[in-house]
Amino acid sequence: MLELKDLRMVTLCENTTTNPFTLAEWGLSIHIEAGKERILYDTGAGSKGIILHNADVLGVDLTAINEIVLSHGHQDHTGGLKDVLMRTKYLGKNRKVDILCHPQALSEVYVRSPPSTEYWYFGFSHVPSELERFGAVFKTKRDAVWLNDDVVISGEIPMTNDFETVGEVFGIKTSEGIIKDTEMMDEKSLYIKTEKGLVVVLGCAHRGTINTIHDAQQTTGIEDVYMVIGGTHLANVPEYRMTSTIDELKRLKIKRLGVSHCTGQKESARLAVEFGSDIFFFNNVSTVVSHV
Template identity: 30%
Template sequence: MKFTVVIDNYCAKSGMLAEWGYCSLLETEHGNVMIDTGGTGHVLRHNLDFLKIDLKKVRALVLSHSHHDHISGLLDIVFSCPGIPIYAGKGIEIERRGDADASRRSGGVPVGHFPNAHLIEDYVEIVPGVYAFRVPEQNRRSQYVCCRNMWEVAPDGQIIADRFEDDVSLAVKGEKGWSLLLGCAHAGLPNIMQRAKDLFAIERLHMVVGGSHLCGVDPENYGVWFDRLAEFPVEKWRLNHCTGFKAAAAMAARFDDVDWAGVGCRYVL
């Protein structure tokens, strides 16, 4: 399998564009899978063209969650790939809000109304060896969930802390073993890693790549988080997007093989 970062906050390749957002492409012998569609800067089309990515070969689209920096290019993909299967976590239609006063609309999209949409309750195999999964609330340790200034609109109209019900990650089994692909890891990175281990009997990960939302962790708590992450053997950490510079630097100081997966980075899984 080959994995390419299409959109991230930072470029790793000349000629490409960056924005606060995320999109990646997983190429497999059974078809290609796109993960998220980037942010409101709409750099998706430029980067796809620059990388010579043929959307006709994209077999499925997985949305890691409903925040605008991950779903703003959704219609570009739907119009370019009519009938493409779309996979998303249940609850993706819930209106999300951002900022301390919850005044900014930050996400929520009625994916269930799209043709060929699939809402994930637990986990589903997208193509052979590629599994999209959720971490149910009862399987999360709340200390590893960062929800500061992130809200959702409850059915009665009340603003409550975002439960990140729709958060989805992918476990993929490639030629180098299992790898974990993240969107923003809103369910909590240690929780996600534990869930992957429980669901798929994963003992060792070749690579963890994507947004980890470690930017929301107080640096005073890095030690607690990193001690927990160290319980999961990982050969390569390739984090990006919402990880944050301070957290990435701290990860690099603690773990053996850590790098930023910017726009244009390509890996064999």
């Protein structure tokens, strides 16, 4: 089990920031030091080199990362990939970097804004062969991938409850054109086994925050959940989903809840009231999770 003193997470990209010298963008990226592992979980949206700027301001050395994990293919999580790889190539002396993701994360995916039925492109916005020129080594896998004894990237997350759904707004390109994607199979979360219980790192949690936590328990064999951090995809969800999520998080007795990105502002505020400041925190750009 990882000791908490050996875990440090710095949020590099998020919709909001609390550090006046950093920049915000719609998206997510979290740099995770877990023992000897240096993981970049998502890369933000790629606007104007924000991830590089914020990493510099926050003292995160992106040339030292061991791998990049993509939570899913959406642009707001993968857009900064080329910026990061240019840094690892040119400042990291031609380093190769593994890119770990689900194969579907590299697909052409779309989104629409109901009631409009018109889809716009919202998927992976790079040419993989160009990224390979910058040192990317794509390792796509549907199953869970253990980085070491304590850190695992999820496999396909089972949807087992009656209140979490992916929704109706996403589309995926097939030979028959763009069809609705109500599965979002490419979602990958990160689970860390610590002495205090699991740390569950979420990208967008398109397959549901609670489904993901249950998958973390199943995958690791550990019941205690210490922390949930990242995008919980609770923005504008029906009341039944919101109350069911809160009830389950309370039943699990989580110790820290750091929400980001697609959680939604009013939903974040509600969680802040429900869980109180000992448990809840806003996980914005410049938030550092450290226990030293």
